Amino acid sequence: xxxxxxxxxxxxxxxxxxxxxxxxxxxxxxxxxxxxxxxxxxxxxxxxxxxxxxxxxxxxxxxxxxxxxxxxxxxxxxxxxxxxxxxxxxxxxxxxxxxxxxxxxxxxxxxxxxxx
Ligand SMILES: [Zn+2]
Ligand SMILES: [Zn+2]
Ligand SMILES: [Zn+2]
Numbered sequence: 001x002x003x004x005x006x007x008x009x010x011x012x013x014x015x016x017x018x019x020x021x022x023x024x025x026x027x028x029x030x031x032x033x034x035x036x037x038x039x040x041x042x043x044x045x046x047x048x049x050x051x052x053x054x055x056x057x058x059x060x061x062x063x064x065x066x067x068x069x070x071x072x073x074x075x076x077x078x079x080x081x082x083x084x085x086x087x088x089x090x091x092x093x094x095x096x097x098x099x100x101x102x103x104x105x106x107x108x109x110x111x112x113x114x115x116x
Pocket of ligand 3: 090092093094095104107108109110
């Protein structure tokens with residue numbers, strides 16, 4: 001079933017990946033009862049649709065207990081507006097080659113780049 005791709009982007013509410021929708025700080029860095037900094041405690045986040053799972057954090061929203069810098073902790077990144085190839089720098093992992101906790105600079109942690 002082919003979906004017709006339009007220019008129009010919309011915003012969708014999805015479950016916050018960082019806290020798995022609990023609304024609580026998953027790592028209890030401040031306190032186990034503190035609210036999730038990504039969704040502000042609602043358990044839901046707004047993402048631009050269509051979207052892809054974030055490669056850098058593998059959709060978990062966290063990299064080494066830190067909010068993922070590629071998707072800001074949501075676990076999702078906006079899908080490309082055109083054809084893409086796996087990022088040659090990180091081979092699609094979204095991780096910096098020398099510092100895996102950092103997002104790949106070439107693809108900004110997404111794991112893909114637009115086909116030129
Ligand atoms: Zn959350
Ligand atoms: Zn991420
Ligand atoms: Zn990359």
